[in-house]
Amino acid sequence: MQRLIEGVHKFRVEAFGRYRDLFHKLAHEGQHPQTLFITCADSRVLAELITQSQPGELFVVKNVGNIVPPASATGRTNSTSAAIEFAVEVLGVHDIVVCGHSQCGAMGALMRGGVDGALLPHFSRWLELAAPVRDVVNTLYFHLSAEAERQRAAEEENVLFALGNLLTYPCFQARLADQQLNLHGWFYRIGTGELFAYDPVGGQFQPLLPPAETKPA
Ligand SMILES: [Zn+2]
Known part of the structure; x- marks a missing residue:
């Protein structure tokens, strides 16, 4: 302290x-931030630092595992869904970034079957929101035997799961259709400081290049 x-x-x-x-x-x-930045509560992932953002530029939501609950989870009050609604409907952000990261303890716990519900009841229920990620990894990445590889797959799939869940919010549909809102899936590698962005065409995360080096679509 x-x-x-x-x-x-x-x-x-x-x-x-x-x-x-x-x-x-x-x-x-x-405040008039342009971007809602959703990332993990992990102390090694600092949104403003890794994007070199100034005060007022990012509306940051940090939660355990950068999990985005689906809109149908509104019965269970959670601050992430509240922040998403506020950022889109009130602040009018133009971009939403979901940024996962390497060595994510939450995704590691998810792949090991969750946490002790008696000891960590809130964490356990929160983590189960990402249970479909575990199912995807067990199905699509069954060939991966090393725990670290399966965790990495979960870290990336969790970003895609979060992007899909964002689409379940009613406030998104019209804004996405007329391109008032853009969604981005990012991945931060803690040990190297590298950022990767999901390429929906190639179906994988690619190094995030400076704007001048971005290949034309
Ligand atoms: Zn994490």
């Missing part, structure tokens, strides 16, 4: 000045 308090003081004294005008503007004009 001492480290955190020292950090707060350092921010006020050394860093805030660099952002003073920007925060002043954001405080008076409100």
Whole structure:
């Protein structure tokens, strides 16, 4: 805790000045982020850092396993669905990124059959929202025997599962049709800092290239 308090003081004294005008503007004009960024609560995945974003640019949702519940899960109140609705309907974001990552403990637990429901009742129920991911991996990746390979497959399939679940929200259909909203599946490799983007044409994650190097569609 001492480290955190020292950090707060350092921010006020050394860093805030660099952002003073920007925060002043954001405080008076409100936030208008262009992107909803959904990623894992993992402490090694920092949305603003890996995208080099400024305050006010990203509306970030972090949850355990970057799981997106389907709209049909509204009976079970969850902050992720609330944030999705707010970002789309109120903030009017133009892009939604779901960013999975390597060494994801949640996906590892999912592939090992879940967690102890008596000890971790909330985590257990939350993780079961991604049970279809485990089924996909067991079906399509049955040839993978190493636990790490199966976890990696789950980490990537979980991103695609999340994108599919986003489509179940009623607020998405019209906006996607007239291209007011774009969905992106990303994958962050912790050990190297690399980002990959899902290519729906090729059906796999490809290195995320700088805009100038992006091949024409
Ligand atoms: Zn994770």
